[in-house]
Structures are given as C-alpha cells and as structure tokens.
Amino acid sequence: LPSGVFVYNHRLKLLEDIRSGLFTLLWRQIQAIRQYGEDCDAVFAIGDVIVLVGAYLSGKPYMAFTSSSSAYYENRMKFDLLTNWLLKSDRCRQIFTRDRYTAQMLNQQGYHQAICVGLPAMDALELTGKDLPLLPNLPFVALLPGSRLPESSTNFQLLLDLVIATIPLFPNGIQFCAAVTPNLCLPDPTGTIPIQQLAAQCGWQYQAPGYLTHPQYQIKLHCIYDAFADILYQCDLVVGMAGAAIEQAVGLGKPVIQIPGAGPQFTYTFAEAQMRLLGSSVQTIGTQPATAETIVLAAQAIHRTLENPQYLEQCRANGLERIGTAGGGAAMARIFAKEFLKTDLS
Structure with missing residues (x-):
C-alpha cells in the first residue's frame, strides 16, 4: 500500500490506499480468516481493531495483544466503540497489554482479563556474539x-x-x-x-x-x-x-x-x-x-x-x-496453550 501502513502520519495517504485496493485486500483477508477459522480451535490476535475484527469473524474464541495501544500516549485508555465491544466479547478470553500501566487502566474500566507479561519485541534481541570493532573507554x-x-x-x-x-x-x-x-x-x-x-x-x-x-x-x-x-x-x-x-x-x-x-x-x-x-x-x-x-x-x-x-x-x-525485560512472548504462549490446548508449556 502507498502509505506503507503509516496513515497515522499522513491521513491523506488513506485515500491513496483506498484507490490502490485497500478494501479489496481487506475482503480477501476476511475470506481467508473465515476459511482458516474452520480448522482452528482458537485465535491469537496481535494489533488493532482490524485484527480483532478478523479474530471475531473466525467464529472461534480468541486472545488479543493490543500491541499498538498504550495508556502512556494520553495518560488514559479509551478504545473506539468497535474495539471496546470486541475486547469485552465473551469470546475474548484474555487481553495482553504492552505495559503494566495500560493493563491497570483497562482493569479499572472493566476489562478484568487485561494483563501485562512483557513486550515480545524484547525476545527478539538475541546476541550473535559478533566481535564489534570497538575501542575501550570511548563512548x-x-x-x-x-x-x-x-x-x-x-x-x-x-x-x-x-x-x-x-x-x-x-x-x-x-x-x-x-x-x-x-x-x-x-x-x-x-x-x-x-x-x-x-x-x-x-x-x-x-x-x-x-x-x-x-x-x-x-x-x-x-x-x-x-x-x-x-x-x-x-x-x-x-x-x-x-x-x-x-x-x-x-x-x-x-x-x-x-x-x-x-x-x-x-x-x-x-x-x-x-x-x-x-x-x-x-x-x-x-x-x-x-x-x-x-x-x-x-x-x-x-x-x-x-x-x-x-x-x-x-x-x-x-x-x-x-518496556520491561524479555520473556513476554513465551509467557503469552504458555497462557494461550493452557487455556485452549490444555497444555502446560512451562
């Protein structure tokens, strides 16, 4: 898409995305979700309202990691009506947040299944052991x-x-x-x-x-x-x-x-x-x-x-x-497996 999915920075880019087939892309994605949903037991949704809609349309129970949302942005946490409805759906079994402050805010607002177990992005920081050509005692x-x-x-x-x-x-x-x-x-x-x-x-x-x-x-x-x-x-x-x-x-x-x-x-x-x-x-x-x-x-x-x-x-x-330390991805996987697969990954 022309926006590079960054319509937040350039609102007019959304019009270019629409002209380039945004709605056609979304429709194909919805069809794919429904197709795959027939063969799965549960869904793990990562992202914003679009992803949550996909999880709901699968017809299966789901967990959500609201990776792009944080109470730190505005010192409050308020979702749009559709996101609010999807997160409070009976089929949404768990909400993972990117920080503890957001989880606290959501629980105060009635999202009683909101927790923070860490940001999975930190799990990706795996050292290679590559010898960096650095000099000692220099910034x-x-x-x-x-x-x-x-x-x-x-x-x-x-x-x-x-x-x-x-x-x-x-x-x-x-x-x-x-x-x-x-x-x-x-x-x-x-x-x-x-x-x-x-x-x-x-x-x-x-x-x-x-x-x-x-x-x-x-x-x-x-x-x-x-x-x-x-x-x-x-x-x-x-x-x-x-x-x-x-x-x-x-x-x-x-x-x-x-x-x-x-x-x-x-x-x-x-x-x-x-x-x-x-x-x-x-x-x-x-x-x-x-x-x-x-x-x-x-x-x-x-x-x-x-x-x-x-x-x-x-x-x-x-x-x-x-942000917190590493381990968020594994923690989410353990909770997901215990709830839907009846498996203990610990």
Whole structure:
C-alpha cells in the first residue's frame, strides 16, 4: 500500500490506499480468516481493531495483544466503540497489554482479563556474539536509520552528517556503529553496494568489508547488518529514526535521541508519539524534517546526555517501567496453550 501502513502520519495517504485496493485486500483477508477459522480451535490476535475484527469473524474464541495501544500516549485508555465491544466479547478470553500501566487502566474500566507479561519485541534481541570493532573507554553511539527503503537511505545520510557534527565535541574520541538493513550493505543485482553510493554523496568513502571513512576526520563508521542486538546491548546511547528498534533500545535502558525525517514513517508526528509512549529515555530534536541546525542541536544533545550519569541511570529505570525485560512472548504462549490446548508449556 502507498502509505506503507503509516496513515497515522499522513491521513491523506488513506485515500491513496483506498484507490490502490485497500478494501479489496481487506475482503480477501476476511475470506481467508473465515476459511482458516474452520480448522482452528482458537485465535491469537496481535494489533488493532482490524485484527480483532478478523479474530471475531473466525467464529472461534480468541486472545488479543493490543500491541499498538498504550495508556502512556494520553495518560488514559479509551478504545473506539468497535474495539471496546470486541475486547469485552465473551469470546475474548484474555487481553495482553504492552505495559503494566495500560493493563491497570483497562482493569479499572472493566476489562478484568487485561494483563501485562512483557513486550515480545524484547525476545527478539538475541546476541550473535559478533566481535564489534570497538575501542575501550570511548563512548559508543549506535545509529539506527530504520529498515524501510528508501526512507532508511535518506535517514542514513542525515546520520552521517550527525557523526561529523558530533566528533568535535569529543576531543578524547567517540565511536559510532550503524545497524543497517542488509539491503544497504549487500550488493544489489547489478553488483552495486547501495551504502557505497550513499556515502559518496555525503563525502564519505566506503571501505570493505563494511565501514566508512571521511577524508577530513579521523573517524571510522562501521555499518553492520547482522548484529543488531549486539550493537544495542553494547552501546552507550542510541540515535534513532525507527520504531520498534527504539522501543527495544529503551527496554535495554539506553538513552535515545530522535531526529525527525521526511517520512513516510519517521516524521515528527511519529517521533512525538513515540516520546510520549517511551517516556524520559527519549529526546526528540526539532519538530520538522531535520535541517543543518537540527543536526547541530542533536550533536549537542549527544554530548550533554553522555555527560549526565544521573540521567543515564534514570533511563535504565524508565526502560524497565515502560518496556520491561524479555520473556513476554513465551509467557503469552504458555497462557494461550493452557487455556485452549490444555497444555502446560512451562
């Protein structure tokens, strides 16, 4: 779909989705749900009202993980009428929320089966053991340009400018590592390495097997596509233009600096909502697509943040509160299996 499913940021994109066959797609999905529903005993629904409608139309009992909803957004929890009806249906046996605050709010409003057992996104952070080329005793900043092309390419070029703006603020040195999508690092069908072209456009030079240098600065930027969790665990700070990756960083107790881009996903609207969701761990620099001034302010924010040990400790506590630790996916599976499969997975 043209919106990339991010109509929250660009409401007019919904019209483009409709013209591109949104309703036809939904109808086919409903037909598929009904077909598969005949052979299943229960449904686990993850997402918003569309997914809940699908679970209900299956005709089977279901559990729901309201992954996109949180009371942190507006300090309250209010669903639309249809979502409210679907979650309070007798066939909805359990509601899982992404945080304890939301579960508390829902239970106060009569959703007595709402619980929080953790955010499954944290389960995906599996260390690879890859040896990151890091120097000891130097601050380590992770760069997350996102994973959706072509947006991540534009974001990556902004982050290259940020690296240059940050270096002078750390006379004793600082190191960066970019966690990028494989589509940027690996050769395309023509043999071209996209990240090499992006770097050249910004005055950087590509060196195999995946790092960039700049002729005017003593800096080596490593670009890695297969060690995301390792980078997150080892970094001291994250500069991100992404969604779920930022949530994972906050969950690990990392401070995050966001720079709004041109979208379609990572706009100021998205970044501001994510800041409300994730709390004090996240700072958003600027309210418009990043400019040269935004980059300078972001570089200053990196320096200010890394020099504030009290704030860094606060980020660790905030991460536990807003996201929590790993294990949410397994906990949901155990509850689902015990209810519908009469099986104990513990």
